[in-house]
Structures are given as C-alpha cells and as structure tokens.
Amino acid sequence: MNIIEIKELKKDYPLGNTIVPALRGVDLAVAEGDFISIIGPSGSGKTTLLNVIGCIDFATSGSVKVGGREITALDDRQITAIRLNKIGFIFQTFNLIPVLNVIENIEFPLLLMKKSAAEARKRAEKLVEEVGLKEFTAHRPAELSGGQRQRVAIARALVTNPDIVLADEPTANLDSVTGASILELMRRMNELEKTTFIFSTHDANVLKYARRIVKIKDGGIEREPVAA
C-alpha cells in the first residue's frame, strides 16, 4: 500500500517578475515502511519535494496524497494536525528547542498532542534509550554534540509514531563517521518501528543505506536506480 502518492506535482517560486519552476510535474509513489533516499545536486528540487510532502510548502498544481488524504486543499489547522500526527521531521541543522532538555525536546510533540505528561515521558524515555542518549536526558541542546543533537531529532521525529519521517540532508553537518551512525540509526528505527523514511542527500556515500533511490534533476525525477 502506498503511503504517499504524488501526481503531476508542480511548484513555482516567484522571483521578482519571473517565475522559477522548482518542481516540473513530479510523479512519485512511496510504499508504507520504505526507506528512500532522494538524491540530486543542489537546486534540483529535493528540499522542495520534501517540503511539499511534509506539508511545509504548498504545491502550485498537481496532487499530493499522504496516507490516502489529499493535502493540497487543506487549511492551516488541518495541515498542522497532519504535521503533528502523521509526519516526523529531521532537519539539517538539528532544530531543537534550545530551552528544553533532551527528554523534554523528545516529548514535546506528544504534549502538543495533549498526551498526559506521564505517558509522554514514558514514550520519550523509551526512545531516548533507543537512540543511545539515556545518560544525556537532562542536557540541553547546547550541551550536546552535532551527532547527539541529530539523535535527539530522530527520537523526536519518531515519538508520535508517525506514518512518515522526512529528513532533509540529515548528515550534511556531521562528519562521515557520525553521519553513518545516524543513517544506521534511521535504518534501524525504520526496521524497528516500521516507519517510512524519506531522506534527501547529495552525498553518494550514504546511498548504500537506502532501499530505494529517487534521483531528481532540474525539478523532475530522472530515474530510479535500484538500491542495495
């Protein structure tokens, strides 16, 4: 069953008097539980595609279905609810809330979902253990390394049991060893939680972790090489 179905997706950005096409009619279907890497050079449209799938940006035209629900015509409240309940995000710059510690950052989405504090803490503690940060639960983001912060971001993305986790160049700001460990972790979590992962990268070294690779160039999907 496809968790994501995209048809004829176009996204244009106005730049002064000119229109810059970022996506030029993308068709993509993603199966549930998949582990996909979107690759392509800078400016190819990887981030735009992830943003539209993640309900962070809006399509100019075309159809985007997440979990069978068309998302292109939803209002802000509905879109926010989808982001909260269906999607987990891992950003390039480990966007954590600076005033909350590790465990509080992880449980934050659950508290937004109005889960009880005890329930949220229990789930967050389970995940913090899974990402190997049990000893750092009281640390604030500023007291963590880049790799540790990205682990916190992964745990936070997974804490709500989302259908999809989107990661935009999750290893871009990490050294190769840490980057590899993060991808290992994502892969493990994919297997453990059966969550669909889609991550973008332009680093050829990380492709070996993907089960499926989607290559994007000039706003369109070029071809889909079969991954290992």
Next chain:
Amino acid sequence: MKLILTIAWRNILRHKGKSLVIGVILFTGAFLMTVGNGVISGMAAGIEKNIINGFMGDIVLISDAQKSDNILLNMMGSSIEPITTYKKIKEILDAQPYVRRFLPVGKNLAMLLDENSATPGYAYLLGVDFEQYRKMFPDNFKVIEGGYPAPGRRALLVPTFARDEFYNFYNIWFLPEGGTVIKANLKKEALADIKSLVVSTSVIMMGMTSGINTSTDIRFPVRGIIKYGALNQIFGHFCLVDIESYRECLGYFTAADMAAQVPKEEKKLLELDGSSLDAMFGGTDMMVSDSSKAPRTIRTDKTAAKTAEDGVYNAVFIKLNYGVAYKDALARLNRALSDGKTKTRAVPWNKASGPMGGMALIIKSALFLFVMLLFCVAVIIIVNTLTMSALERASELGMMRAIGAHKTFIAGMFLGETAILSAVFGGGGIIAGIAAVRFIPLLRITTANDMLQLLYGGSFFNPLLSLSDIGLTALQLAVVTIIAALYPMRVAVQITPLDAISRD
C-alpha cells in the same frame, strides 16, 4: 499550559538582557501608574473634602433667571439672581431621601468703601446662618483672630487672604473688634512699615447687583479673621456674613422687612428681572431713596426677624448622601424643583464653581492623560522589543510549527512570556508604588499654592490608594500586557516552517 509557561519562563531567563529591558519598563510603568492613580485618588478625595464637603456641597441650587451656572467665581460685577422661593425649596429638599444636608446662602459682590480712597475695592460676600454653616461645613476654616460669632449674632468674618488684599488696596489692616495687631499674622510689607500701620475694626461695604445698587452703605464690624483649611487663595475671597446683614447690604428684603410693610418701590425692584435696567429707570415710582447718608451700622442685636428663611437667598448648597448616584440625584432634584414651581434649578458643584471646578477637572484629566501616555510609551517599547525577539526566534518558532505546534500555542507562548514579565516586574512596580504612596504623606510636602493644593488634594501632598485603585492599576497593567503582546504575537504566529528553513 504548563508547557507554554515552562518554555516562556525559560525563554525569559535565556534572553536576560531583553527581559530586563522589558521588565524595567514594566516596573517603571506600573510604579508610575500606581503613584499616578494614587495622586488622582488623593486629588478626588481632596476635592471632595475641600470643595464639596468644605465649601459648596455636591449640588448647588440657583435661580432659573440665572444665565450662567457659575455663581461662585463669576466675573466681577455680574450679579447672582435672587431666589425668593426658599420655603418651597426647603420643603422639597426635606422630602428628598438622597439629600443629606443643605444650606441656603446669599452670594454676591460688595464694594468696599473708604473715605480716603477714590477707587473702591471689592469682595465676595457669603451670607449665611452661622449655626447652619458650621453644621454644613464643620471645621473648614479656623478663626485665627477674634472669635466665632455667637448664635444669631450679626457678624462679618474676614479671611486672611481678603485682609491681605484689602491692605494692598487701602493700606488698612483690619482687626476684629477688641483685637490687637499680631505681628506673626502681618503681611511682610505691613510688618516693615508697622509704625505707620493704619488699623480698623470695621469695613464699609455696599452690595452690588447688576440691576440694583443698594443705596445703603453698611459698616460691618469685623468679628473674626479666618483662614480656610485649604484653597485659601480661592475661598479667601469670600467674607462670611450673617444672612440678614447680607440682605441689608444687597438691598434685599430681610426677614424683618418681610414682617413689616414693604415699600412700594422696593417691592417693584424685587419683582424686576436683574437685567431690566430700562424698566427700572422707566418710571418715576421706582426710584430708590437718597443715598447721600452716612453709612448705616448693622444692628448687632439678635436677628429681629421671625425667621431668616422668609428672606431672599442666591443659592442653596446641597450635600448628597454617600453612595448616591450623582447624575440620577441631580435629575430627580431638577424634576422636583420644576414640579414645585420653585423657579430654580440644580447644577453640579463643578459647574457652579466655575474655573475652580474646571481647573480640578483639567488637572485630573492631565494626570489621567499622563498615565495614559505612560501606557502608550510602555506599549510601544515592549511591542518593539518583543517583535524583534519574535523575528530573531523565527527559526525556533518555525520549527515548532513544523513539528505540529498550532498558531494558538505560539501565541500562548508569547503571551505567557509577556504575562510572566508583567506579573514579576509589573507586580513589583505596583508594590513599590503602593509603598511610595504610603511613604509620600509622611514627608508632609506642603504648599500654599491653590493649584497645587488641588493637585495635592489638600494643603499637603497626600496621594491615596484604595483596593479598587490597586485593582485598577493591575487591570491597566493587564491591558498593557495584552496590547503589548498582540502585535508580536501576530508576527510570531505568521512565521511559517518554511521561513525557518529558509533562514537556515
């Protein structure tokens, strides 16, 4: 809510510099608002004490023929129309449950005459029954020389301010009968020239109305020199005189006249509208008698009349019961006066007192505007600082939105931050303001200036704060907080996840 407040509190601690700037503004604003409200309340209490309770009551009743409502400090020479229906008025006032006390008075201008001076001086006369006056306005002045008139005695009480003015004009220092010069009470100029000081224990006055100049000069023996408790430069224009002497001086019917045969020409004069000069001089039968006589000395025996209430007055000062709805009472009273065909109307004290009431209102309004200005300045600075803070935190706010925070959460977080700052610093400012309001009266900052006395609410600076004033300040602070948070909240909730990503 706990999450919002946790994040808000930690953000305040994280951005200590900005928080401190906003906090200092809130502290200062709340402090000044508290003190400002205290000054306004003190002033309101002072006005009530000094003007309403101490000089003219809540409401003043005047003749329908009186054009201007201002009867107290009106232009020189414009007379106050007489009220000839006091008996009816008294019955009506006695029947009004909201009226606490009332006092009929005569009030007009009198010309001071001196054999050695070609130019006359002037003074306001307030004709009263002294016993009733003391009940109506207890302790509003002190007799500093001479004594208080015995009940029913005829007397003139001269305020210190009026005595100083008379000295400036005539170089005569007025003393109460049997009194001696008290150096401590002398004007500086009089003290410097004490050897040639001319003293007198009586004042010659001639009452003035625009329609009628009495032909009788009255020599008033001075019974006492008084000093009003506050606003002496304003109230000090008013010499207090017993009502019968006042009527004689003004050429009105006295109660004694009412018992006697009224001369035909005086009867006609009383029936005249004050402005009907043509009518007054139109006929030969209305000419008043010869004025080229020596000043008449007022009778010093007990008032001869059956009752003083039979005679003419110019106004009735009315005090209302505490807690009575003012406008409602005024309207009800006017209806009753109209229904009773008294040919009078009731006006608020601030209209009847003319510039004094206006000045009090202006000072009060100015203070209120000052407090409002503080509001605006505080709001502008806080809005600016919080908006900058929102924009600086676009990445964090956008990320929160990306992972599922609704706009209401972001708005709540901003409001929470401002509310915490407001509660901590603003609350501190209110407490400091309360302490200042309690402390200021201990300094006994005094003034002799009447305008400052209006501001001070008395002869010394005495701001007051009731629980409702403190509540009002807290409410004002809450309004400032909400208004100040509105725009930054709007900016914050409009930050999208895409903005956060774009910034990165």
